[in-house]
Amino acid sequence: MASPALSQETARWRPPPLIKSRRVRCFLALIVGLYVAAAFGTLDINWARVADGGPRALRFFSGFFPPDFAARWTAIVDGLLESLWMTIVATALGVLISIPIAVGGARNVAPLPVYFFCRSIMAASRTFHEVLIAIFFVKLFGFGPFAGVITLTFATLGFYAKLLAEDIEAIDPAQAEAIKATGAGWLQWLDFAIRPQVRPRAIGLAVYRLDINFRESAVIGIVGAGGIGATLNTAFDRYEFDTAAAILLIIIGIVMAAEYASGVIRHRLQ
């Protein structure tokens, strides 16, 4: 449906650039280019050591084969079971504690002081990586799964409460208004107007966090917080690379299974 009145100029349409001024665009490109070049220049690469690394890596990885499941089987099973219950306990606890914090951290539900209080709890939990928190709790409570559970619970809290609070803020206000208009009390209002609207996401997030917590439980074990990570660390310390390989394979298998399962569950909830 080209109109004959269209000039050659208007027919050659291009999307408008992100940065309007051509001069600013060129200047920015130049700065970025210079910085990248300078950064590479600063990087001191000792090519001899890189060359040495090749054969060493080969030796290291050949130590992984064949993976040995048998030699430390009981230790591996103990570590796995510990990781699993750490994950489940921490996720359940974390979600339970998160729910009131999420409600308090949703601007359309909570008054301003409560909102700030709950949001700062979330921020505190999200500031540090699980490994740093684990190091802290291991110092407080000593080695073992207790420190791990506390770490994962604390980490779950920031993640779950924040995302749930955001979902509460995104509810349809008309439904909430309608329940309020019936003369319902505040808790009844939460139960009838808010809960049904956020439930699918709440379940989906919990399953997703379960999956993350298992992965994290393997990592925080390395800094002393129990679980399969501790078993893995011990294997490395003893230069039992074949056992370490076996543990890594099991972790990969479980993580993949958990990710698949949580994907299926979350997909069903949509």
Next chain:
Amino acid sequence: MPSLFLENLTKRYPTGDLALDSVWLEVPEGQVVALIGPSGAGKSTLIRCVNRLVEPTSGRVLLADEEITALRPRRLRRIRRRMGMIFQEYALVERLTVMENVLSGRLGYVGFWSSWFRRFPRDDIATAFSLLERVGLTGMEDKRADALSGGQRQRVGIARALIQDPDLLLVDEPTASLDPKTSRQIMRLITELCSERALTAVVNIHDVPLARMFAQRVVGLQAGKIVYDGLPDGLTPDVLTQIYGEEDWLAADREYAPTGNNLVKSELQDQGRLAGEG
């Protein structure tokens, strides 16, 4: 004795918009009033000031002899039970069943734990079933609200308002998202139920022919002020121009039946006149 009395009601939003400007309105018991006016005239604000979903800036609202505008939160929740509200776009809780939506109208009467476990009193459940039958939704109680059609959803909305056993119905654009035929059916249902139960009702509606057809009294709102208050028959082109602004009202009028509450006639006209509306 008026059922509802608005005294010098004013609402100014924090943005500075004056939604209601010293409105005085008396609605006697059992009367169905249609509130018409262009978008932004303050219709929604007015009915929300009655149950204080919106806090009026000044003025008083009285239901029977109780001053709603003076109530503290607990008493306010109690008086909200006596005011059923029906919404534009239905405002059902989409993921709850039809029955839960209807029973949510009883939340003001039952305790938290009963409602948490969905253990409502037998009488409430019996009433819910008979209301569902009355609005034509027999057998739908376990469907999820989002599985229903627009007309069915609004019927659930009506049942939810009525199970409160209200004295007053606040109805906000009940037909805004319905097709013309369903709109008439819903309006008919609402007005029938009002006369069956001697309910007072304030119905916001921007469809003038529907207002004419179903209301006993029409109040025209323009920029937060009442500019017309009278019988549906008094809505002459001049009055409509005063409410809505300049338009060829007679041309629009010819699309509809000029008669007032003649239901039989309008029933017959349902078939032929769908194309002209909206």
